[in-house]
Amino acid sequence: MAGIDPLIPTSAHTPAPVAPTPEQQTRHGDFRPVDQLAAVQDRLACWISDLTMLHELTERLTQTNTLDDALSELLRAGGTLLGARRGLVVLDPADGLGPDSSVGLGLGRADLGTIETVPVPPGGALTEAGEAPEPAGEVIHADLLHESGLDPRHREVAAHLGFGASYSLQLIAGADAGEPLGSAVWFYDEPAQPVERQRHLASLYCRHATAHLARLVELTRARTTVATLRDELLPARLPRVPGMRLAVRHRTGPRGGGDWYDALPLPEGALGLAVGGVTGSGPSAVAAMGRLRASLRAYAVMEGEDPVAVLSDLELLLRLTEPARSATALFGYAEPELRKILLAGAGHCPPLVVGARRVEFLETSLSAPLGMLSCWEAPSAEFEARAGETLLLYTDGLLHRTGEPMDRALARLHAAANTAPRPALDDPAVLVDHILRTVLPDGLDEADSPEDVVLLAARFD
Structure with a gap:
């Protein structure tokens, strides 16, 4: 599919094996159990590959100790999982206490400024005008230039920066509390959308990344408080x-x-x-x-x-x-x-x-x-x-x-x-x-x- 990194592993949903023909059954017997075993092995191998990739990416994330480094690592890992080479993460805690930050992947400072001119609904990240994110915090725009319902400025910026499609996730701290920390969006050069497996892996990774970001946010706030107190003294x-x-x-x-x-x-x-x-x-x-x-x-x-x-x-x-x-x-x-x-x-x-x-x-x-x-x-x-x-x-x-x-x-x-x-x-x-x-x-x-x-x-x- 255009815009998807071909290095991303193939889908974990292995097609059902084709039933053997009568001639094959006559000459070689019924191979259906063998084919089913091979299918299970393929699926297990794919799951192991996914788990290994997630483990490596989360290990790299946990080694970061500053917000900017963690946000940059989140974008790089998400780009690997989703097959996108550009992205943007906006940190904007819902409690309004900060810190606020924007980090780009494959985007210059001027590009970030241009993206910020796109009207964004509260809690959303480059979503359709007036539309709130889905319950899972996931928004897909498979064709930014021809999709109906988009804000005109959204389409204009996409054409200017060469975005064909986008996929965004809200960063929600805590599965129960649901406290938004911000959102991340990855951009494709051509119309495209990640497959179900890629979306599932990205969602799992972002869930772990958001917990790490929440800890860094609290640490940054504490350090800022101490620094402010020290400077005032x-x-x-x-x-x-x-x-x-x-x-x-x-x-x-x-x-x-x-x-x-x-x-x-x-x-x-x-x-x-x-x-x-x-x-x-x-x-x-x-x-x-x-x-x-x-x-x-x-x-x-x-x-x-x-x-x-x-x-x-x-x-x-x-x-x-x-x-x-x-x-x-x-x-x-x-x-x-x-x-x-x-x-x-x-x-x-x-x-x-x-x-x-x-x-x-x-x-x-x-x-x-x-x-x-x-x-x-x-x-x-x-x-x-x-x-x-x-x-x-x-x-x-x-x-x-x-x-x-x-x-x-x-x-x-x-x-x-x-x-x-x-x-x-x-x-x-x-x-x-x-x-x-x-x-x-x-x-x-x-x-x-x-x-x-x-x-x-x-x-x-």
Whole structure:
């Protein structure tokens, strides 16, 4: 049949065997039982082939862990089962909570935009105008150009994109609840329609795929909620302070981590700079991060000129309110006009100063993380920058994501800063991007990782 992939296995419905002629019965006896056995064997072989194909396709689907990958795999598998080379899946959960997404197979971005101009009834996917999907969520258009009852725009788009026929299925999560997640449609180049066996296999596959998609939808919603909460708990923008320019990069995994940063204007033109992180991941760590950051801001306003006092107060609060947690923190009281900064750290990585004449780690006192000792206190360290130098504060996730021991990861960070091009030395935003690309190449900064990365750069003009 035109438009059907010839590689699709033949129908599982084996024709009934032809009865032997009287001459055959006379010469060779009655072979009817043998022919019936052969027919059963053929049918069993076809069923095994179908089950094997479904198993392989569903195994590939379950290996996907993002919605876009799962939707793309659904389209490819459906195209294999139905013999179609182009398709479109629209994710639009019925509860209206999202996420919404459209993924095409063999279609460009402009093609997807053209298809979206076709009027679609609620819950349908390129169905006839005013017609709701059949109870099974299946709609077949065997001849798009000549079929009666189609919306004129539907026929116009089909002719423009070269669609001769289409087959669509609703994606319904749960056999009993019947909650639509969206719909998928596959297109044929010529008038055609899948046979009953192909439709049955596609329906079985989509039933499994929809259950997988429903899990990914819930996971995506949870991750989006955590990301939104985390973003709201971090500064919406960095302040503008005379004599200093700031830039920050924050990378986090899908589960959400507890690393934070802050840049807080203080009285008399000073600026408080902080990076830190709490133990754990997920919503609880994000919430704890928000509480600690808010507390640190309050302590910084009251006694920011004494970073040791700020961290001591934060440690006491953590020990009394969240005794099961620990945290690292680095706080600095900067005076941009004097190009001076007073630093105190609690179990945190040493900051790095980057300039045209020197690239070196600053000496800070060794101390335990907050919440690890009955009473935390450590001396502060004072640093005076030269004009054009940048102070780089970061969390240990930048080092952990390299997968190397800490000493080698620190050496890699130093080498990345030492090879920074001239534009990076003049612009802190360019510098942090250069550091991320060099220390975490090949997309390691964007990879799914339990380690957060915070990189805060402060350039003294």
